[in-house]
Amino acid sequence: MPRSYNQKLKLLYLRDFLLKNSDEDHAVTIQDMIEMLAEHEIKAERKSLYDDLRTLGPDGYGMDIVQSGKYYKVVSRDFELQEVKLLVDMVQSSNFITSRKTSSLIAKLETLCSRFQGAGLQRAVYVRNRVKNMDESVYLNVDTVSEAISGDRQISFQYFSYNIAKERVLRHGGRVHTVSPFALIWVDQNYYLLGWYSETGELRHYRVDRMTRIQVLKKRREGREAFAATDMATYTNRVFSMFTGEPTRVRLRFAGRLADPVLDRFGTDVILVPDDEEHFTVTLDLVVSPQFYAWLTAFGEDAEILGPAAVREGYRRHLAGVLRHYDD
Numbered sequence: 001m002p003r004s005y006n007q008k009l010k011l012l013y014l015r016d017f018l019l020k021n022s023d024e025d026h027a028v029t030i031q032d033m034i035e036m037l038a039e040h041e042i043k044a045e046r047k048s049l050y051d052d053l054r055t056l057g058p059d060g061y062g063m064d065i066v067q068s069g070k071y072y073k074v075v076s077r078d079f080e081l082q083e084v085k086l087l088v089d090m091v092q093s094s095n096f097i098t099s100r101k102t103s104s105l106i107a108k109l110e111t112l113c114s115r116f117q118g119a120g121l122q123r124a125v126y127v128r129n130r131v132k133n134m135d136e137s138v139y140l141n142v143d144t145v146s147e148a149i150s151g152d153r154q155i156s157f158q159y160f161s162y163n164i165a166k167e168r169v170l171r172h173g174g175r176v177h178t179v180s181p182f183a184l185i186w187v188d189q190n191y192y193l194l195g196w197y198s199e200t201g202e203l204r205h206y207r208v209d210r211m212t213r214i215q216v217l218k219k220r221r222e223g224r225e226a227f228a229a230t231d232m233a234t235y236t237n238r239v240f241s242m243f244t245g246e247p248t249r250v251r252l253r254f255a256g257r258l259a260d261p262v263l264d265r266f267g268t269d270v271i272l273v274p275d276d277e278e279h280f281t282v283t284l285d286l287v288v289s290p291q292f293y294a295w296l297t298a299f300g301e302d303a304e305i306l307g308p309a310a311v312r313e314g315y316r317r318h319l320a321g322v323l324r325h326y327d328d
Contacts, residue, residue: 006042013040014052018065018074023081023114027071079112088121096138096190096209138191138209145181145193145208147216154180154219155195157211168212176213177206180221184208187236194235196223203230250311251283255302265295281306293318 017036022028030046037044044052053072057065064076079087091097091105110118148155156178160168179195182203186192191208203226254262256278263270272280286292293315296303305312 006040009040010037010042010044011052011056013037013042014049015056015061015063018056018063018072019077020111020115022073023117024073024075026114026116027068027073029070029072074114077113081113081117084109084112084117084121096186098138101139137212141208141211141214142184142191144214144216145184148181149183151216152221154178154217154221155214156217157206157214159206159210160212161210170212178217178219179204179206180223182221182223182227183232185232185236194227194230194232196221196226198222203227248286248288248308248311249283250286250288250308251281251306252296253279253281253304253306254299255279258299258302261299288314290318 013036014033017033018028021032030049033049034044034046053065053067054060056063064074066073066075087109088106091102091109094102097105106121110121113121145155147153156176158174158176159171161171163169177197178199179193179197181193181195183194184191185194185205192205193208193211194203194205196202197204203223253275259272259280262272262282266282266284270282270284272282275281288311296305296315297319305315
């Protein structure tokens with residue numbers, strides 16, 4: 001590359017060098033900059049670098065470059081370190097993102113801070129060691145479903161589960177499902193497709209990472225009116241871990257100290273009715289499933305199903321089934 005062309009890249013190389021090699025706790029010198037530019041076949045004198053730093057600094061390009069004696073450092077940037085850590089934690093905690101994709105994304109997030117700070121972010125990946133989704137084709141699934149939604153098309157796919165040998169087993173005898181997709185929902189660290197299933201005339205949800213052989217069809221979507229009438233916030237709150245079940249109006253009684261988890265789960269619009277000085281009741285439209293019972297069990301004696309009787313009996317059978325494993 002001609003030296004004259006390299007000279008035009010001088011400011012860009014300086015900017016990248018400062019962002020990568022300096023932060024509040026680390027600084028670089030003019031000599032460091034001269035040596036870096038020499039590696040790119042760019043000759044630089046100290047006087048010209050002083051001018052370049054003024055051009056890049058607060059009164060010029062706007063970089064927050066601070067000088068202390070012979071040292072220079074960038075003390076703030078578009079994303080502060082705590083913000084980058086928050087993004088990293090979101091990536092790490094997601095079961096939807098595979099281990100390989102997690103490493104790739106975090107490597108890109110590292111570029112938002114200095115190399116010293118980035119090294120700390122990468123170490124956190126190995127410390128966390130969280131369970132990750134095994135199948136990277138889920139990213140293609142999301143793209144395909146999004147394409148169908150934007151193109152107003154139906155899709156077909158097969159649904160599978162894993163057996164104890166970690167092998168895929170097609171569900172429903174390998175049946176091909178045809179669905180009108182309307183929304184992708186992020187629940188419990190997984191993507192779900194909410195779509196209209198015309199065979200039964202209802203909205204159903206499917207885990208995207210359990211879908212395979214997805215095809216976008218030429219057929220236009222059906223079920224628009226049903227989807228338009230669906231409150232998505234209510235839907236995701238009442239369906240526990242996206243398990244299907246029978247929608248039921250349930251009355252519950254909780255100890256007063258459980259107001260926070262109840263509001264966290266169902267939103268602040270639900271009405272908490274004082275029952276006595278230490279308890280409250282709440283009436284909710286829920287999809288009753290084993291996951292609902294499991295959530296309730298976590299509160300022990302501080303939570304009770306008041307009605308209807310069928311849900312109380314279902315919960316009693318759920319608990320009895322669990323206790324049978326410990327009946328010596």
